[in-house]
Amino acid sequence: MAVRRKPTKAELRRQKMEELVMYPVDWLEERSGLIGGVRYFLFRNVPADINWMQTLGSAALTAFLVQAITGVILAMYYTPSAATDPATGKPVAWESIVNITDHLFMGWLVRGMHRWGASVFIILMFLHMGRVFLFGAYKYPRELNWIIGVLILVMGMMEGFTGYLLPWDQTAYWATVVGINLNGTAPFLGPWLAQFLRGGQEIGGETLTRFYSLHMLVIPGAIIALITLHLYLVIRLGVTSPPWSKDAAGREPVEDESPARAGLTRPVPHAEPGGRQ
Amino acid sequence: MEPEQPSPDTEQESLHTEPHLPPPTLWPIGFAIGIVVVLVGLIINPELISSIGGVIAIVFGFLWARDATAELRGEPLVIEPERRETREAGEGMTAPPADQQGVALPVVPDTAVTRSRFLEGATLGLGGVIGGVITVPVAGFALLPSFLSQKQHKVDLGPLDAFPLGEWFVATFTVDPAQGEVSRRTAFIRNNGTAPDPKTKKPVPSFTIISNRCAHLGCPVQANGPTGAILGKKTVTEHTKNGKVKLDPVVPAGYGCPCHGGQYDVEGNRTAGPPVRALDRYSFEIDNGRLILLSTYSVSHVVGTGADAKIYKYKQAGPGEHVDGPEQWLYPLQPPHH
Numbered sequence: 001m002a003v004r005r006k007p008t009k010a011e012l013r014r015q016k017m018e019e020l021v022m023y024p025v026d027w028l029e030e031r032s033g034l035i036g037g038v039r040y041f042l043f044r045n046v047p048a049d050i051n052w053m054q055t056l057g058s059a060a061l062t063a064f065l066v067q068a069i070t071g072v073i074l075a076m077y078y079t080p081s082a083a084t085d086p087a088t089g090k091p092v093a094w095e096s097i098v099n100i101t102d103h104l105f106m107g108w109l110v111r112g113m114h115r116w117g118a119s120v121f122i123i124l125m126f127l128h129m130g131r132v133f134l135f136g137a138y139k140y141p142r143e144l145n146w147i148i149g150v151l152i153l154v155m156g157m158m159e160g161f162t163g164y165l166l167p168w169d170q171t172a173y174w175a176t177v178v179g180i181n182l183n184g185t186a187p188f189l190g191p192w193l194a195q196f197l198r199g200g201q202e203i204g205g206e207t208l209t210r211f212y213s214l215h216m217l218v219i220p221g222a223i224i225a226l227i228t229l230h231l232y233l234v235i236r237l238g239v240t241s242p243p244w245s246k247d248a249a250g251r252e253p254v255e256d257e258s259p260a261r262a263g264l265t266r267p268v269p270h271a272e273p274g275g276r277q
Numbered sequence: 278m279e280p281e282q283p284s285p286d287t288e289q290e291s292l293h294t295e296p297h298l299p300p301p302t303l304w305p306i307g308f309a310i311g312i313v314v315v316l317v318g319l320i321i322n323p324e325l326i327s328s329i330g331g332v333i334a335i336v337f338g339f340l341w342a343r344d345a346t347a348e349l350r351g352e353p354l355v356i357e358p359e360r361r362e363t364r365e366a367g368e369g370m371t372a373p374p375a376d377q378q379g380v381a382l383p384v385v386p387d388t389a390v391t392r393s394r395f396l397e398g399a400t401l402g403l404g405g406v407i408g409g410v411i412t413v414p415v416a417g418f419a420l421l422p423s424f425l426s427q428k429q430h431k432v433d434l435g436p437l438d439a440f441p442l443g444e445w446f447v448a449t450f451t452v453d454p455a456q457g458e459v460s461r462r463t464a465f466i467r468n469n470g471t472a473p474d475p476k477t478k479k480p481v482p483s484f485t486i487i488s489n490r491c492a493h494l495g496c497p498v499q500a501n502g503p504t505g506a507i508l509g510k511k512t513v514t515e516h517t518k519n520g521k522v523k524l525d526p527v528v529p530a531g532y533g534c535p536c537h538g539g540q541y542d543v544e545g546n547r548t549a550g551p552p553v554r555a556l557d558r559y560s561f562e563i564d565n566g567r568l569i570l571l572s573t574y575s576v577s578h579v580v581g582t583g584a585d586a587k588i589y590k591y592k593q594a595g596p597g598e599h600v601d602g603p604e605q606w607l608y609p610l611q612p613p614h615h
Contacts, residue, residue, distance in 0.1 A: 084457045091458070173459070173497060178536065181494040185597035185605035194595055195422045195612040204456045 035105055037252035047241040054239060067121055067162060071112040071216060080212035093168035093208060125153050137240040145233040148226055155223045159259035162215035166171045168208060177203060279569040301395055302344050307337030398503040417542050424521065424612050432570035434522055435515040440468040447500055447525040454520045463489040464536040465500060466561055472584035483584040487545045488573050495596040496536035500529035544579040544586060555579055
C-alpha cells in the first residue's frame, strides 16, 4: 500500500465543496429516505434492447403535467359564471376567456398550450396504448396495469368533455348539449346521468360550475391517483423487452417460477406467507 | 414448537401475564348516551326527552358502578385473559405456551374478544361510522339537487292578437330571465282557431306549439321555409314578463336539424334522419287573453293537422329516447321533471 500523499490545497477545497453540497441532501435522506426513493424510482434496471417507443408513457405523463400546470394557472384568471356582464351584455365566463387570450401577458400562449396539449395528451395515450398492445406488454403479470391505463384514458376523455364547455361559446354549448344527450340515451340510468351532468333539467349556470369543478378537481384528482398506481405497477413489474428481443428470448425457459419471466429485469422476491424479512 | 427458545412472539406474550385491569365494558357508553339525551332534551323538550335521558343515564350509571365495584364487593372477577394469537393454534383452542415463570396462561378460545380485537373492531367501526356520517350528506348534496324542486317556468308570449289564424311564427323567448340568454328557447307556433274540448265538447282555443329541440340529440331545429323579410312581413318584438319575445313570421315546409340532418314535417313528424320520434310540443293556457307556454311533452307521432290533429302524447323524455315501441322499455324511469 502506497504511502498516503498529503492532499493538495485544491483537493481539500474540492472535498469541502462536496461536503457542502451533500450536506442538505444527506440531511434530507437521513430523515426521510426520499433520495433513496427517488433513486429507486428513476435509476431502475431496464432491458438493454428497449427503444424510443417505450418513452411514449413518459411522454403522456409529461403531457398530463403540462395540462395540470397550465390548468392551475388558467384557473387563476378564469371565471366559471354564466351570468351576463351588465356592462357588455356578454357572459362572464366567455369574457374571462377573451381576457386571457387577448389581454393578459402570455395568456394566449398558456391557453394555447392547455387547449392543444389536451389533444396531445389524448393522442400520446393512444400511441402508448398501441405500443403496449403491439409489444404484448399487457400480458401476465401486467393485465391490471392495462386496466388502470384504460381508466386513465377514460378519465382523460372526460377531461376533454368537461373542459370543452368552459369557454361558454356557441360551440361549447351545443357540443355539450349533444354530449349530455348522448349520455342520456344510455338505457335505464341514462336520463338520470344526463340530468346529473346538467345539474337540473336544462343546461345553465349550474352546468358550467359543475363541469368546472369536475374538470379541475374531481377528474384530475382521479387521474393523479390512477397514474400513481400505474407507475407503482410499472416499477414493481419492470419494463418489457420488445417482442423481437433476442435477449429475452434467450432467457427462456426460466427455471425460476417467479413472475420474473421474459423481460422482467428485477425478479420479484418471493415473500414467504407470514414470513418476516 | 420450541419452548426452550422463546420466539419474539412468546416473549411479548409474557408481558401480558401481569394482572389485568377489568375488561372493557359498554356501560359507560350507555351512560354517555343518556347524558347526551338529557342535554338534547334541554333544548327540545326538557320534560319528556330529558327525563328519558335521565333514566338511561341512571340505569347505565348504576350498572357501570356495579361493574366497577365488583371486586370490592367480593364478587368473583371475570377477567378476559389477554393474549396474542399464536401460530400453533389448533382445533379452535390455543395451547398455553409455558413462559419463564412456569405459570400456564389460561386456555382461551380463538373466538374470544380480547382487548386488542375489541379496539381493532372499535377503530374500524368508528372509522366506518365517521366515513358514513360524512359521505351520506356530501353524496346527497352532490346528487340530489339536480333532481329535487325542479321549477316549472311559465312563459308569457303576449296577447293572442299577435297570432292570426293559420299563420306560423318562430317564437324565441327566455324561459328563465334570471338565467339569461342560456335559457333562450325557440318554438314554432300556429293558431288553429278553436277545437272542441275532448271532455266538455265546448270549443276551446287550439294552438300548435312545437319545440325546436331536435328529438335526436337536442340541437336547434330550423324551419325549412321563408321567414320575415322574404315574406314581406314584419318581425314582432314584445316585452313580457319573460323579457324580450320575438315572433318571426314563417311559412315552413317542415323542419330540419343542422347537426345531424334530422328532418320533420310541418306537424313535427320525423320524415328522415336519426331522430327517434316527433318533435316535442308545449302545453299552453290562455290567461287574460295572453298565450302562456307551460311544460313540454313528448310526441311519438301526429296524425292529421291543425285543430283536427291527433297527437300521440307521452311524458317528457330526453332527446334520443324512444317513447313508443319496444325501445321505450329502455327508459322505464324518468328523472323528476316539471
